[in-house]
Amino acid sequence: MAPIDPNGASEWFVLGAFVVPIHEDAFVQQWLTEALHRLRSRQRTEIHFAKLDDERKETVCHYLESLNFRWFVSVSHKPNMRGYRNTRTEVVRSKNYFYNWMARILLEKVTQYCQKDALTRYRGKPQHKLRIEFSNRGGMFYPHTRDYLAKLWI
Template identity: 45%
Template sequence: MAAGTPDPYYFAFIDEAGDPGLKTVRPIDPVGGTEWLCLSAVVVRAKHDADLVNWVRAILLKSGVRNRSDLHYRTLADYRKRIVVSELAQLPIRAFVVASNKKNMRGYRNMRAERIRSQQWFYNFCLRLLLERVTDFCYQHAAREGATGRLARPIRESAFFSPIDVAAHLL
């Protein structure tokens, strides 16, 4: 980190599933964007950062998954999913999901948001909602501990687990 910047107290692993397209949306349109846009975050205290890889390895081992180093819930057999969820529930993590069913937004435009000159105004809006919830949790959690100046560092995706898989199925 830059000189004078405190180390983060939390890491927020962020991922998405789907796409932010609103012009055409499946299944209404034969060709179009995905029906859902989901953004998720798994928040963990920085002191547990070194434990993450071992947690995932232990969950994979306990659920009987071999020859994989990453955890993707959607690829697991149903009986393994139950084991994974049970194990994740025991960990000191917090999961968040913003899920938008885009069928009712098909063709919607927000001219005010589009003035920011971003092709991803809808994605950015959903990400803002997610980050508001994550930062509020971190603030409230740190306040309960009597801590101040606790920073959360957002991290996009992870090499060993998919937050969208973890969060979507924990909640």
């Protein structure tokens, strides 16, 4: 389906994350390398679904489902947001306020899962931490995202 705006992108905004247990963290780069190998891609260093055809998306998904991590997503149908204003976020000078809000929703899901998982896996011992890494995409200013999340934490 074509976007509503003549120069617009997809009508959907999707932000995803995956959670890897710390003892599997060392394998993440190997998983990426293997996924790229299965795509027969020698030049790519990352996987962005918007740039893959349907066959390659399916290839990656089949591989990823075999790995030991959990997926989380936050999804917004952008036309639903037309005309909506959040005056509290307008005072923050950031062109990425919508991204930051969607990241917040995503991280709320992730942290709830991690808390529940820690209670089960580690019998509620509170010493475990969550490390968050964002992919470095063009057009983003991540210090604003970090500041936004820090304000929420406080």
